[in-house]
Amino acid sequence: MQSTDYESVRRARTRNLKLWLALLLTPAALLLIVFVFIPMGSAVLYSLYEWDGLARKGYVGLANFSDILFDPVRNKVLFHAFWNNVKVFVTLMIIQNGYALVLAMLLARNPRGYRFYQVVFFLPVILSTVIVSFQWKLFLNPVFGLVNKALIAVGLESWAVPWLGLPETALPAMMLVNAWHWFGFPTLVFLAAIHRIPTDFIEAARLDGASEWRIAREIIWPLMAPAVTIIVVLTFIGSFNWFEIPYVMNGLEGSPQGSTDMLGLLFYRTAFGSISAGGSDFGHGSALAVLMFIFIFVFSILATKYLTSREVEMN
Amino acid sequence: MAKVELRGVNKQFGSVHVIKDINLTVEDHEFVVFVGPSGCGKSTLLRLIAGLEEITSGEIDIDGARVDHLAPARRGVAMVFQSYALYPHFTVAQNMGYALRVAKEDKAVIDRKVREAAEILQLTEYLDRKPKALSGGQRQRVAIGRAIVRDPKVFLFDEPLSNLDAKLRVQMRIELTRLHRELNATMIYVTHDQVEAMTMADKIVVLRDGRVEQIGAPLDLYNTPDNRFVAGFIGSPAMNFFAGRAESVSDAGVEVALEGGTRFTFPCETPGVKAGDVVEFGVRPEHFSIGGNGDGGSDGALKGEVYAVERLGGETYLYLNSGSYRDIVAHMSGDAPISIGDSVEIGFSLARSHLFGPDGQSIR
Numbered sequence: 081m082q083s084t085d086y087e088s089v090r091r092a093r094t095r096n097l098k099l100w101l102a103l104l105l106t107p108a109a110l111l112l113i114v115f116v117f118i119p120m121g122s123a124v125l126y127s128l129y130e131w132d133g134l135a136r137k138g139y140v141g142l143a144n145f146s147d148i149l150f151d152p153v154r155n156k157v158l159f160h161a162f163w164n165n166v167k168v169f170v171t172l173m174i175i176q177n178g179y180a181l182v183l184a185m186l187l188a189r190n191p192r193g194y195r196f197y198q199v200v201f202f203l204p205v206i207l208s209t210v211i212v213s214f215q216w217k218l219f220l221n222p223v224f225g226l227v228n229k230a231l232i233a234v235g236l237e238s239w240a241v242p243w244l245g246l247p248e249t250a251l252p253a254m255m256l257v258n259a260w261h262w263f264g265f266p267t268l269v270f271l272a273a274i275h276r277i278p279t280d281f282i283e284a285a286r287l288d289g290a291s292e293w294r295i296a297r298e299i300i301w302p303l304m305a306p307a308v309t310i311i312v313v314l315t316f317i318g319s320f321n322w323f324e325i326p327y328v329m330n331g332l333e334g335s336p337q338g339s340t341d342m343l344g345l346l347f348y349r350t351a352f353g354s355i356s357a358g359g360s361d362f363g364h365g366s367a368l369a370v371l372m373f374i375f376i377f378v379f380s381i382l383a384t385k386y387l388t389s390r391e392v393e394m395n
Numbered sequence: 396m397a398k399v400e401l402r403g404v405n406k407q408f409g410s411v412h413v414i415k416d417i418n419l420t421v422e423d424h425e426f427v428v429f430v431g432p433s434g435c436g437k438s439t440l441l442r443l444i445a446g447l448e449e450i451t452s453g454e455i456d457i458d459g460a461r462v463d464h465l466a467p468a469r470r471g472v473a474m475v476f477q478s479y480a481l482y483p484h485f486t487v488a489q490n491m492g493y494a495l496r497v498a499k500e501d502k503a504v505i506d507r508k509v510r511e512a513a514e515i516l517q518l519t520e521y522l523d524r525k526p527k528a529l530s531g532g533q534r535q536r537v538a539i540g541r542a543i544v545r546d547p548k549v550f551l552f553d554e555p556l557s558n559l560d561a562k563l564r565v566q567m568r569i570e571l572t573r574l575h576r577e578l579n580a581t582m583i584y585v586t587h588d589q590v591e592a593m594t595m596a597d598k599i600v601v602l603r604d605g606r607v608e609q610i611g612a613p614l615d616l617y618n619t620p621d622n623r624f625v626a627g628f629i630g631s632p633a634m635n636f637f638a639g640r641a642e643s644v645s646d647a648g649v650e651v652a653l654e655g656g657t658r659f660t661f662p663c664e665t666p667g668v669k670a671g672d673v674v675e676f677g678v679r680p681e682h683f684s685i686g687g688n689g690d691g692g693s694d695g696a697l698k699g700e701v702y703a704v705e706r707l708g709g710e711t712y713l714y715l716n717s718g719s720y721r722d723i724v725a726h727m728s729g730d731a732p733i734s735i736g737d738s739v740e741i742g743f744s745l746a747r748s749h750l751f752g753p754d755g756q757s758i759r
Binding site for chain 1 (some may be wrong): 445446447466467468469472473474476477478480482483484493494497498525527541545
């Protein structure tokens, strides 16, 4: 009789716990379903149809995918934009994250004003990307922009070029703007990772006679691997979804001469229409979005797996 | 190996003065233990010798040469950290040979030295393992091996056994003592555990609040502590203290009155107290006797009631209250026929007791 009581109390406790879990998980699950899974499913569905403006026509199977990947005209634009995204990823890895790593190493030594610098470096991150892009578009204006005025003021007139107007400078300029906007984030992540490394490791290496460079390279860097994984994957996702900065600074066409065209801009032009792409084409646009998602998803998983395998437990 | 000398060493962190005018000599081949309660500055002092902290003033010499301006690696010291500080991404062999790799030693030399150290520490079969795959005791041995491979002038140990369980600690204590004998090295060892200090040291330095309280051989500190702090810190369980009054001072010594009417004359040459001063009488738990059972004598006694008995097999600890004297601990043999609630008389011998003046200094 008593054991039955225990059993019913235990069952009631388990039921209550499950109810609580369900209650706590429901809002997040609803948000995910409504704003992530349904749009993803819709995009996949749209990509299988022919569209005329906002009107869905007949089912075409994988024809939209085939057009994007193998039609010579579309394919050329696609791979040009993709190549630009690759350039963005590689450059941001070197410039933005490399700079962040150096700053984190310096800040980890607790210099005077450490807190102040930490806040200052992070400030651009909290600004809206649209505002940052617009502000830098003004700074880089060839006539009244701050950058060229400063260059002229210090006697570098020959360097004062229309940064966003030349095919060879437009993309580098935008990438620098991105680096300025975001470098505070990897700096903080790297700094947190360095602070996680027990000081005993560094002190032991100093007693072993290792130089600061050697300590950074052989002790700190390998032990920062988890932070590197996060930053590489986030930079990859960000680079292949790059949209706001090129859109605000040089418009939807990836001008000048397609030098700043990105997969994100191409998707937007295709799906919603533009001067060059003509009217909106949800079918091809959705197919492009699905391809981008698959590429980013698969690569991110592979990169995470590879990078995680390099990580070492601290203890 | 080498002699270490500290002269007038001070360390301040901002306005906090943590090491105060330390003068100390560690002789060649000596095993010296810095001991003291948490926050007494013992680890800071070790770090100052290692060069991981800079001294504010004073001088540190190792092997006759001033080193306080040198980088840690150039002082000829090797340190074993409390956390072991083994690089988790290196194997045991790579950890042990790191200093030699940094010094661009020949690969064959590194290999030979690592193997030699591994042999001494019985680590040969673990050389290819990562620290994660080792037990606490093995990691500790790797950390010691890393120090041995460098062939330093002085070994520094910062509470190296505190992360180990009780059994392993005893084992490692014995191993470290053996290692000291084998290497014939100068070793400085920091611990808060006075058992480690007593069992391993040639010389103990007792620190409190950044100052040296007493320096001496373990048994000197145990038998003739300079002050109440050292008397209470060295010995486990700690010495019992009884507040009393100096009734009179004569050539024969200080006549002390304890609460409850116990009176005795404590023999001493330089009393340093006057009649009426408050004094403290100290007796170690193992120096009490009950009914002639124990190490104490019959120069005086206190009556008390037993409120707890701890029987450890070979020995028994009694906890008593006697008037306002609370929590008196007495050590008896394992089979002492005493029970909770018994009223007992605990006797003491003056020859094995201690008296401290109002300033806490020992009266001898």
